[in-house]
Amino acid sequence: MEQLRDHLLETGYTIDGVRERLGAVAASALAREELVPALRATADLDPRAALIRLFWLGVPVPARAVSPEVLVSGLVTTDGTDVRADVHLQPWETDHYVVSDRKVRPGDPAIRADHVVGAGGASANLAQLVTRRPVGRALDLGTGCGVQALHLAGRAEEIVATDVNPRALDLARLSWSLSGISGIAGKVGSLYEPVRDDQFDLIVSNPPFVISPGGPLTYREAGADDSFVRDLVRQAPRHLAPGGQVHLLANWLHLDGEDWRDRVGGWLAEAGCDGWVVERDLQDPAEYVELWLRDAAEQGTPEYTSHYDRWLSWFEEQGVAAIGFGWITMRNSGSLDPVIRVEQLAHQV
Structure with missing residues (x-):
């Protein structure tokens, strides 16, 4: 390369x-x-x-x-x-390159189950959130096309990148090679399974957080409800070195009769770390379904209406009033009384 x-x-x-x-x-x-x-x-x-x-x-x-x-x-x-x-090969930052599957546009064949999405706005947003200080060991959990590991290169002495999709790691390795980056350890597995006994100074993740009644798209589907992100948060502390930080993007549910701050804040309270949750956007169920059906280029297909209806019906059955978009930051401060902030932004950052 x-x-x-x-x-x-x-x-x-x-x-x-x-x-x-x-x-x-x-x-x-x-x-x-x-x-x-x-x-x-x-x-x-x-x-x-x-x-x-x-x-x-x-x-x-x-x-x-x-x-x-x-x-x-x-x-x-x-x-x-x-x-x-x-493949889709796009320039990234000054002299980096990201390799992914080709972009799916209306009229293209259906997305394959192990599709690897490229870098975009969410990737850039996460990179801006992550601490810039040098660290020893860093984990890119759910690396996808490998873009977050590229951002960690030069700041971390050791980088581990994981993904449940072997194809993602194959394309991520191409991204790293074309970017002139070596030494990143790629491991296959879900959540923290590939690093079960490891601790890190920094964990970053743009996980598959799309909440749906169930779908085949590994790169984005979190499955029913927001338990995938909940588990990501709850399990993080055992993999954080003292003073270590986690930065991740997430979606979460707003359920009828329940304050979302209590739900998501409760995940952090159980984790026992300092935490900051920021909701930057909120969509009603119809907006949310339309967003992700467009993402899969399903508009205009024979399945569009039935998929739309099934998704909305599932949200209604679950009592979902809205879906929040945002990020979660955690720090293993060692405090017996961790500080947790959960807030909703009324402006862009």
Whole structure:
């Protein structure tokens, strides 16, 4: 992957290089998953434009438009005179790269159960929350495409990254290799199983937190209710070194007749650590279902209405009034009287 990395950097396939090549209008449209302006901006198929089309937009390009480093990378398939990408390869930060499955757009085949999602806004938000101080041992729990481990590189002396999905670790290793990062230990398993006897100075997690009546999508489904995140919080202290911290993103339920602050705050109280819970957004059940059906590109499919109805019916049966989005921070302070704050933000941070 070293030769491919060198080619990507030399060609300017970086965050700044892509923005420069696309321009403000096309870049803004692309953030809304509208491809036409970006396709127009890359129509001349110069080397950088070809990489943008191939790896970011996910459209075939003529084989003559790409370099030998790309053709022999193992990340593309040649079909006659054209080449198509088998993965989504996006620049990240200054000189890092993230490899994931190709983005799913309306009209695409259904998402495979072991789909590996790429880095996005949630990934960036979590990275901003995490402490910047150097640490000894760090754990990226549920690494997915490996993006949080990239953020930990250079700050942690030792990094362990886990995921229940073996394909995720395969693609994460490509992300780390293309980013010039080595030494990250990848382990397969759910929750804390792969690190059962280990302790860390820092744990970060963007876990599969989507609350649904049950679905096949490993990368996002937490299963029924919010017990997955609850267990993540409850089990964290035994894996925290003294003074160690946890930072994770989460969804939680607002149930009829129950204050969500008491529920989520209760998880932290049971954990016995200092904790801070922040709810940054709140959606009603219909908004929530629509968000995640769009995420799976189900709009316009024959199954859309039945899936929508089944999900709403399940929320109604469970007494769900709304679903909160936010983050949870914990610290193993060793205090006998831990400080716990649970709050709802009325503004963006």
